[in-house]
Amino acid sequence: MSTWRIARLIAAKDLRIELRSRVVTNQVLPFAALVMVMFAFALDNDAVLTRVAPGLVWLATMFSMLVLVQRTFAVESADGALDALQVAGVRPGGIFLGKSLALAVELAVLEVVLLIAAVVLYQADVAGSGVVLLVATFVAATTGLAFVGTLYGGLAAGAKGRETLLPLLMLPVVAPVLIGATRATEAAFGTNGATSSEGWPWVGLLVLFAALFGLGGTLAFGSLIDE
Amino acid sequence: MEPVVHLAGVVAVLGGFPVLAGADLRVERGEILLLRGPNGAGKTSLLRLCAGLLPVERGDATVLGCDLAADRTAVRNRVGLLGHANGLYADLSVADNVAFWGATVGASAEEVAASLDRMGLSGRLAPVPVSRLSAGQRRRTALACLVARRAELWLLDEPHAGLDAAGRDDLDATLRDAAAAGATVMVASHELERAGALATRVVEIVGGQVRE
Amino acid sequence: MTPTPTPSPGRTAVARPTGTRFTRVLGAAVILGMAWLVLFGLFLSPNDEKQKAGVRILYIHVPTAWLAYLAFIVTGISSAAYLVKRTRSLTWDRIAGASAEIGVLFMGITLVTGSLWGRISWGIFWTWDSRLTTTAFLFVTYIGYLAVRNLGGTHQQRARRSAIIALLAVLEVPLVHFSVKWWRPLHQQESVAEGKLSGLMLFSLFVGLIAFTLLYVWLLLHRQRVLAMEDALDDQGLDVALAERRAEGAQV
Amino acid sequence: MFAVMSTSDQTPYVIASYVITLGGIGLYVWRLLARARKIAPQVREEDRPWT
Numbered sequence: 001m002s003t004w005r006i007a008r009l010i011a012a013k014d015l016r017i018e019l020r021s022r023v024v025t026n027q028v029l030p031f032a033a034l035v036m037v038m039f040a041f042a043l044d045n046d047a048v049l050t051r052v053a054p055g056l057v058w059l060a061t062m063f064s065m066l067v068l069v070q071r072t073f074a075v076e077s078a079d080g081a082l083d084a085l086q087v088a089g090v091r092p093g094g095i096f097l098g099k100s101l102a103l104a105v106e107l108a109v110l111e112v113v114l115l116i117a118a119v120v121l122y123q124a125d126v127a128g129s130g131v132v133l134l135v136a137t138f139v140a141a142t143t144g145l146a147f148v149g150t151l152y153g154g155l156a157a158g159a160k161g162r163e164t165l166l167p168l169l170m171l172p173v174v175a176p177v178l179i180g181a182t183r184a185t186e187a188a189f190g191t192n193g194a195t196s197s198e199g200w201p202w203v204g205l206l207v208l209f210a211a212l213f214g215l216g217g218t219l220a221f222g223s224l225i226d227e
Numbered sequence: 228m229e230p231v232v233h234l235a236g237v238v239a240v241l242g243g244f245p246v247l248a249g250a251d252l253r254v255e256r257g258e259i260l261l262l263r264g265p266n267g268a269g270k271t272s273l274l275r276l277c278a279g280l281l282p283v284e285r286g287d288a289t290v291l292g293c294d295l296a297a298d299r300t301a302v303r304n305r306v307g308l309l310g311h312a313n314g315l316y317a318d319l320s321v322a323d324n325v326a327f328w329g330a331t332v333g334a335s336a337e338e339v340a341a342s343l344d345r346m347g348l349s350g351r352l353a354p355v356p357v358s359r360l361s362a363g364q365r366r367r368t369a370l371a372c373l374v375a376r377r378a379e380l381w382l383l384d385e386p387h388a389g390l391d392a393a394g395r396d397d398l399d400a401t402l403r404d405a406a407a408a409g410a411t412v413m414v415a416s417h418e419l420e421r422a423g424a425l426a427t428r429v430v431e432i433v434g435g436q437v438r439e
Numbered sequence: 440m441t442p443t444p445t446p447s448p449g450r451t452a453v454a455r456p457t458g459t460r461f462t463r464v465l466g467a468a469v470i471l472g473m474a475w476l477v478l479f480g481l482f483l484s485p486n487d488e489k490q491k492a493g494v495r496i497l498y499i500h501v502p503t504a505w506l507a508y509l510a511f512i513v514t515g516i517s518s519a520a521y522l523v524k525r526t527r528s529l530t531w532d533r534i535a536g537a538s539a540e541i542g543v544l545f546m547g548i549t550l551v552t553g554s555l556w557g558r559i560s561w562g563i564f565w566t567w568d569s570r571l572t573t574t575a576f577l578f579v580t581y582i583g584y585l586a587v588r589n590l591g592g593t594h595q596q597r598a599r600r601s602a603i604i605a606l607l608a609v610l611e612v613p614l615v616h617f618s619v620k621w622w623r624p625l626h627q628q629e630s631v632a633e634g635k636l637s638g639l640m641l642f643s644l645f646v647g648l649i650a651f652t653l654l655y656v657w658l659l660l661h662r663q664r665v666l667a668m669e670d671a672l673d674d675q676g677l678d679v680a681l682a683e684r685r686a687e688g689a690q691v
Numbered sequence: 692m693f694a695v696m697s698t699s700d701q702t703p704y705v706i707a708s709y710v711i712t713l714g715g716i717g718l719y720v721w722r723l724l725a726r727a728r729k730i731a732p733q734v735r736e737e738d739r740p741w742t
Contacts, residue, residue, distance in 0.1 A: 001333055013316070013327050020356065021318040080312025087278050088331040088376070089304020151607075155587070155600070162590065169583045169604075172576055173611055176618035183622065201621070209614055216610055220603045222300070226596070238681065240593060245677060248684035282593050284677070434688025456731030457724075459741050477709065492701040496708045503712060548715050552708040559701045654716065658723070664741060665727050671738035672730060 003094040003218075010090075010098025014072060015105060023071055024106050029113050032064040036117040046123065051192060053124040054185035057114045058178055061145070064110050065103075066167055069149040072103055073157035082157060082225060092222030096150055100217070104146035111138055130188035133199045137188060140206035141181040147213040148173050155224040180205045229292065231256050231380055231411040232277055234437075236286035239276050246272035248435035249286065254413060259406050261426035262415040269435040270415035271310065274382040277413065278308040291379055304332060307378030309386055313369035317358040321348050321368050324357060329375035342375040346397055362389040367397070374401060381405055381412040399425050457664035465657045472650030479646055484639040493559045494636070498643045500552040502651035503545045504574065510542030510655065511577060514584075515609040518602035529670065530663075532598035535605055536588055537662035539581050541655060546578040569620040576615045580608045594670055 018024050039056045043049050049056075076082040085095055118124045126134055148170060156166040180202040186192075187199025232254040239247040246269045254260050262270045275281045277290050279299035288295040293302040315324050322343065329339040343349040346367045357365060366389050373381065381402065387395050402412050402425060414426065431438040458466075480498040487494035514535045521531040553571060554564040565571065587604045588597060636644055731739070 001331070006331070009327070009330050013319070013323075016323065017316055017318045075316065075318075078317065080310060080314045081316060083280060083310070083312070084308070084314030084328070084372075085331070086280060086300075087303050087306060087308045088328065089300070090331050155604075165583070165586055165590075168579075168586060172579045172583065173607075175576060176611075176614045179618045179622050205614070205618055205621075212610055212614070216607055220607065223599050223603055226599075238677075240677060242591060243673070243676065243680075245681045245684050248681045248688070282596065284593060434686075435684050436688045452728065453731035455742075456727040456739075457741070473713065477713075481705070481709065486698060491696070491698045492705050495705045499708060499712045544715065544719050548712050551711050555704045555708045555711075559696050559704045562696075658720070661723055661727065664739075665723060665730070668727070668730050668734045668739065671734050675733070675735065675738075 001091070001094070003091050003097065006090055006094025007097035007101060010095055011101035011105075014075070014099060014102030017075055018102070018106065024068065024109065028064055028067050028071070028106075029110060031067065032060050032110055032114055033117050035060040035063060036114060036121055040121050049122040050124060053118045053122040054189055054191060055182045056122070057111070057118050057185065058141070058181045060114050061107070061111055062171065062174060062178060064114075065107060065145055065149050066170070068103060068106055068110070069153035069166060069170070070156075070163060072099060072106075072150075073153045077157050086226070092225065093218040095225075096154070096217050096221035097214075099154075100143075100146040100150040100214075103149055104142050107142045107146055108138070111142065124189050124191075126188055127190040127196065130190060130196045130199075133184060133196045133203065134188035136203050137181055137184040137199065137206065140203055140210055141177050141184075144177050144206055144210035144213060145174060147210060147217045148177075151213065151217040151221060151224065154221055157225065176209055177206060180209070228256065230254055231258075231291060232413070233289045234273075234276075234286070235288075237276065237283055237288050238285035238435075239272055239281050240284045241272060241281070245284075246281075246435055247276065250432075250435065250437045252430065252437045254411055256411050257406050257409060259402060259412040259414065259425055259427045261429045262413060262432050263417075263419065263429060264415075264432035268432040270432050271384050272435075273432065273437075274308060274384050274413060274415055275310070277380065278306050278382055279303045280308070305378060306380045306382060307373045307376040308382045308384075309369055309373050310384045313357075313365050314372070315357045315365060315368055318356060320354045320356050321360070321364075321371075322353040324368055325371045325375055328372035332376050334375045334377065338377070339375050342371045345374050345401060346371040347393070363391055363394055366390055367394055370398060370401065374405075379410055381410055383412070383414045385416055386414060387416060387418050456668070457661045462657060462660055465653060465660075469650060469653045469657050472646065472653055475646045476643065476650050479639065479643040484643045487636075487640065490560060493556060494640060495643075496552055496556040496559075497636075498647040499651075500549060500556055501644060502647040503552065504549040505648065506651045506655045507542050507545035507549055507574070507577070509652075510538045510545060511581065511608075511612075513538040513659075514542065514581075514605050518605035521598055521602045522606070529594055529598060530667075532594070532601065533663050533666040533670070534659070535601060536585075537659050537666055539584050539588075539605070540662060541658045543578065543581050543585060545651075545655075546574060546581070549574060550578060567619070567623045569616060569623060572619040572623070573612065573616045576619075577608075577612065580611065584608060594673070 036056065039060070040049060043052070073082075076085070152166060152170040152173070155169065156162045184199040184202035184206070187194040187196050187202070190196070230253045232252060234250050234252040237247050237250045238245055250269070250273060252273075262273065264270050272281055276283065276288060276295065279290070279295060279302045282299065283296040290302045291305050295302065316327070319327070325343055325348070326339050329342065340349065343353060348367055348371055352360070352364060357368060360368065366386070370386070386398055390398060402414070406412050476498060480495050484495070486492050517531040517535040517538065520526045521528070521535065553574070557566060558564050584601065584604050588601045590597070590600065592600070736742070
């Protein structure tokens with residue numbers, strides 16, 4: 001079984017579980033939208049909201065991602081499936097890429113909702129040329145976040161009492177994504193005069209981040225979930 | 228002929244406690260071995276160790292020719308383990324679960340269908356999500372996944388628990404067929420009269436050690 | 440192989456549990472160095488004409504920062520050494536753990552003295568310049584590393600898991616550094632102020648670096664030996680538990 | 692560029708930084724040696740190769 005076939009198999013399984021259980025659509029998406037509304041209450045000044053809209057979108061993404069990662073590994077450890085996957089001799093790199101792929105799809109859906117919320121609630125608008133930059137930023141950032149979430153989520157799923165470890169381990173690591181994605185999104189939105197050309201170096205950083213953690217995760221995942 | 232399982236003075240630790248304290252065991256191909264012993268004697272840990280899930284702290288352990296002390300991941304895809312947990316995805320249907328676990332080891336669609344059939348699950352139960360099954364039906368589904376695995380070494384922990392009479396007959400028949408087909412089976416169980424009739428050899432596990 | 444039940448060691452206190460002649464000499468040197476540092480740093484060296492007394496904080500802030508970074512480099516190297524099959528040994532894991540703990544201590548002190556220096560030099564406790572932010576990031580990351588270190592499992596599992604988290608942290612540092620550097624360039628004042636120390640001031644900084652490096656080595660030796668004793672205690676506990684477990688088996 | 696702060700105002704901060712640094716390290720060293728003294732008697736001689 002090649003790693004890619006395993007990855008596709010596991011991603012399909014994860015997404016089918018999501019379609020059946022509807023946890024992301026019924027719980028996580030409303031949570032993310034609610035977070036955006038709470039930001040609006042907290043900041044309650046339209047000029048400020050529009051200016052910080054990119055930052056808020058990515059902050060809401062980070063918090064929602066914690067919930068998604070905990071959910072995707074709760075599904076595995078609920079009935080000992082993670083052990084069964086290991087006993088099945090499935091290549092850990094395949095499990096890592098598969099779960100990352102499924103997490104990336106769920107994150108993408110979440111980010112579309114958050115973007116719509118930003119446009120509606122915060123009057124953010126995308127300058128014409130910014131759309132390409134926006135899509136590139138979201139794809140690169142989502143990939144990086146999915147890899148990091150799966151990697152540290154796997155470690156946290158290992159044994160009891162580790163859930164609290166996930167935010168401590170993961171949030172510092174995604175700091176570059178938070179900075180890079182926000183700056184690139186600001187360039188795409190044209191916030192305070194940022195031109196879209198300023199965004200592309202940040203996209204480069206996001207791609208590098210995703211590549212490093214994609215490779216690092218595939219190599220390290222097996223040891224981290226081994227209990 | 229090289230034994231399927233060869234343990235010599237194996238020590239395994241869980242949370243600082245030596246669950247296995249110098250276990251010695253030899254199991255030949257085609258045997259159905261029954262592991263008897265009180266709770267906490269180390270039956271479950273022995274099975275998990277043979278499946279490569281528990282690290283060997285001291286001693287030597289060779290399963291299907293793989294030295295577990297050196298690399299305990301090599302043996303895994305040739306072993307099937309049914310522990311207390313069923314290893315099923317509650318949101319997925321019976322058929323989806325068995326298909327998934329079969330696919331992880333490259334079983335064909337026919338083999339998956341045969342496994343479902345074997346455990347009497349190919350009827351109206353197939354599309355039902357596992358979350359809505361009874362404990363016995365979940366056990367049957369987990370067993371169907373094990374059948375679909377076509378492992379060389381079957382490790383079962385209290386497999387009869389929760390099964391009705393028909394279920395137990397299916398289980399015994401499945402294990403006999405597997406042994407006949409050249410697989411090796413190790414069953415940890417309290418139910419002596421049931422498992423006793425099935426087993427070709429019985430060993431006792433007490434205080435993390437094996438007694439013939 | 441049945442372990443002989445270990446003769447229970449007498450309760451006599453051990454004079455120098457982790458000390459040796461070398462660490463005693465090193466300890467004396469560290470104390471001497473610190474005394475010199477305080478003497479020069481606080482009293483003998485002059486005020487800087489621009490920073491005035493503020494420069495005195497640098498004599499400890501800069502060395503602790505340097506040593507914190509050195510500690511994490513040592514953790515990274517020993518984690519890699521553990522993962523390489525040929526050089527795998529638990530000693531590397533213990534060095535990584537000891538160095539990370541010392542690194543977190545130094546990093547915490549660096550952040551505090553850094554903000555004190557910031558307060559009297561620029562009037563604000565914290566600025567988001569790339570060096571300070573990377574420092575704060577490393578501080579949180581290695582607190583996470585220490586949390587991962589005591590997640591249980593056998594010593595080998597602990598060592599493997601910690602080594603991987605340490606290498607991932609090393610992978611992470613340049614990413615954070617560049618993303619912050621592009622975001623907020625280095626604070627001009629701080630780099631300028633440090634650049635032009637001279638005379639007794641430079642000497643004080645030099646004494647600080649020496650004293651803290653010796654201190655780091657002294658701490659690493661002792662901390663690593665305490666970890667070695669704790670691991671030995673676990674193994675010893677295992678022998679005792681094994682003996683009890685076997686006795687339990689024998690009675691039935 | 693530099694905040695206008697008299698030397699005398701700066702002194703408490705300077706003293707504080709030295710006290711925090713040396714105090715923090717002193718505390719850590721004391722706790723470390725206390726831990727060493729506590730567990731050393733229980734450890735067998737051959738497990739302390741450095742002695």
